Each structure stands twice: as structure tokens, then as C-alpha cells.
Amino acid sequence: MRSQNRTSSQRTRNITVASVAVAGALALSGCTSQVQNGWLPGSRDTTSNTGMVTDLWVNSWIAALTVGAITWGLILWCIIAYRRRKGTVGFPRQTSYNLPLEIFYTAIPLFLVVVFFYFTDRDQRAIDNPNANPDVTVNVVGKQWSWDFNYKQGGIVKDNVYEAGTQTHLNGTPVDLNTLPTLYLPVGKTVTLDLTSRDVIHSFWVPAFLQKRDVVPGHPNTMYFTPEKVGTYEGKCAELCGEYHSEMLFQVKVVSEADFQAHLSGLPKGLLDTTYDRNPDLNQK
Numbered sequence: 192m193r194s195q196n197r198t199s200s201q202r203t204r205n206i207t208v209a210s211v212a213v214a215g216a217l218a219l220s221g222c223t224s225q226v227q228n229g230w231l232p233g234s235r236d237t238t239s240n241t242g243m244v245t246d247l248w249v250n251s252w253i254a255a256l257t258v259g260a261i262t263w264g265l266i267l268w269c270i271i272a273y274r275r276r277k278g279t280v281g282f283p284r285q286t287s288y289n290l291p292l293e294i295f296y297t298a299i300p301l302f303l304v305v306v307f308f309y310f311t312d313r314d315q316r317a318i319d320n321p322n323a324n325p326d327v328t329v330n331v332v333g334k335q336w337s338w339d340f341n342y343k344q345g346g347i348v349k350d351n352v353y354e355a356g357t358q359t360h361l362n363g364t365p366v367d368l369n370t371l372p373t374l375y376l377p378v379g380k381t382v383t384l385d386l387t388s389r390d391v392i393h394s395f396w397v398p399a400f401l402q403k404r405d406v407v408p409g410h411p412n413t414m415y416f417t418p419e420k421v422g423t424y425e426g427k428c429a430e431l432c433g434e435y436h437s438e439m440l441f442q443v444k445v446v447s448e449a450d451f452q453a454h455l456s457g458l459p460k461g462l463l464d465t466t467y468d469r470n471p472d473l474n475q476k
């Protein structure tokens with residue numbers, strides 16, 4: 192009896208040491224910004240929405256891992272505490288129906304789903320809340336296989352101007368970033384993107400902005416945010432849209448308002464409207 196107690200207390204000590212080591216390692220790794228960011232691209236102040244999206248992502252993982260750790264712990268405990276011991280014969284005591292346990296494993300997952308839903312819905316509403324008077328409105332047009340950017344007059348944009356993107360050609364050598372269609376946005380200004388397509392379904396995706404939205408012919412979509420960090424960000428089409436889908440690359444440059452105005456003044460006047468659409472359904476007259 193005595194020796195058994197000693198081994199079990201030793202085991203408890205070993206488990207305690209191991210848990211402290213694991214918790215310590217986790218706490219230390221928590222210091223890096225990459226971990227705090229949940230391994231998401233960009234940083235939490237890239238746009239007005241990235242902080243919110245990062246928090247939702249990281250906190251969901253913390254909740255999921257906490258539940259996971261408790262579940263794994265209970266599974267291990269059952270395996271060890273109720274293992275078959277030497278000299279046991281026959282089946283263990285058979286039980287069926289345990290009402291408290293059944294209520295527990297129905298109520299807890301339901302509670303989890305409700306909590307996840309609440310926070311997701313709250314953040315989604317905030318992110319999709321339209322800008323009342325956006326400083327900049329750009330009609331981003333997806334087309335096989337590039338993008339057009341129509342800067343619409345209004346807010347701080349003085350004239351209708353456009354940039355017509357041409358397809359990137361991936362041939363095994365590094366892409367010349369300077370030739371990519373580039374969407375310029377002024378830092379700290381509210382931006383509304385009207386997303387439309389000339390042909391098939393595309394998807395506007397700037398990974399660092401943590402927002403992605405489908406670009407659907409005949410169904411305009413919208414994206415709202417305020418870029419908060421000057422920089423150059425990679426973008427791509429995220430919806431398989433045909434043979435050269437992977438060449439549908441673009442850049443977003445977040446610049447000062449002066450640089451933004453300087454860029455706009457160098458662009459051709461007018462808008463590239465639906466004249467250039469080639470949606471087979473819409474073209475049939």
C-alpha cells in the first residue's frame with residue numbers, strides 16, 4: 192500500500208512537471224507577434240477590420256483548444272483510470288443511459304455553437320456595415336484574367352479615372368511586380384469597393400487585409416474598410432475562373448493622400464463601364 196502511494200505521488204509529480212513545462216513553452220511562444228496574430232498574414236493594424244478579424248480568429252482557437260485539452264484530458268483519464276487490470280475476468284459492469292451526462296454533452300456543444308455564432312455575427316455585421324460617405328469609392332472589375340480599377344468621382348476623388356489591368360504572364364521567372372495592375376488607396380481614408388465582373392465569377396482577395404469577397408457577374412458586391420498602414424500588398428483572384436486564373440494577380444498600394452492624388456492625376460479620365468463586359472448571358476440580345 193505504502194509503495195503504491197509513493198509511485199502514484201511520483202507520477203503526479205511527473206505529470207505536474209510536464210504540465211508546467213508545456214504551459215511555460217506555450218507562454219514563451221506567446222511572446223512572438225506571429226503567434227499573437229494566429230499566424231495570419233499582415234498585422235492587426237493593416238486595415239480598420241484586421242484587428243477584429245484577428246481577435247475573432249485567435250479567440251476562437253483559444254476556446255477550441257481549451258475545450259480540446261479538457262476533452263483529451265478526460266479521454267486519457269478514462270483510458271488510464273478504467274483500464275483493464277491484471278486478473279480481471281469477463282466484461283466490466285455494463286451501463287446504459289446516464290441522463291446528467293447526456294444533458295451535459297448536448298448542452299455544452301450547443302452553448303459553444305451559440306457563443307461562436309454570436310461573436311462571428313457581431314463582427315461580420317461590423318465589417319459589412321456600409322460607409323455612409325466614403326472618401327474613396329472604387330469599382331473593382333474582375334475579368335478573365337485581370338482587373339480594372341474605376342476610381343469614381345466623389346469624396347476626395349475629383350474626377351472619374353481608371354486603370355485597365357493586363358494579364359500577368361507566369362513563365363517560371365519571378366513576376367515583375369511593377370507591371371501588375373495596382374489599386375492605389377490613401378491611408379486613413381474610408382474606402383468602399385464595388386466589386387463587379389465582366390464575365391465569370393472571380394474573387395477579390397488581398398490576404399493581408401483578411402477579407403475576401405466574390406466578384407459575381409450581374410450581382411454587385413461591396414467591401415468596406417479603412418487602410419491604416421502604408422505599404423504594398425499582394426492580391427489575387429481566389430475563385431477558379433478559367434485557364435489563366437493563376438495569372439490574375441494585382442497589387443494594392445496604400446499611400447499618403449498626396450501620393451494617391453498624384454497617382455490619380457496620371458490616370459486616363461473616364462470609367463471602363465459595362466461596354467467591355469462579355470458575359471455570354473448578358474450579351475445575348
Ligand SMILES: [Cu+2]
Nearest residue numbers: 393428432439
Ligand atoms: Cu478570376
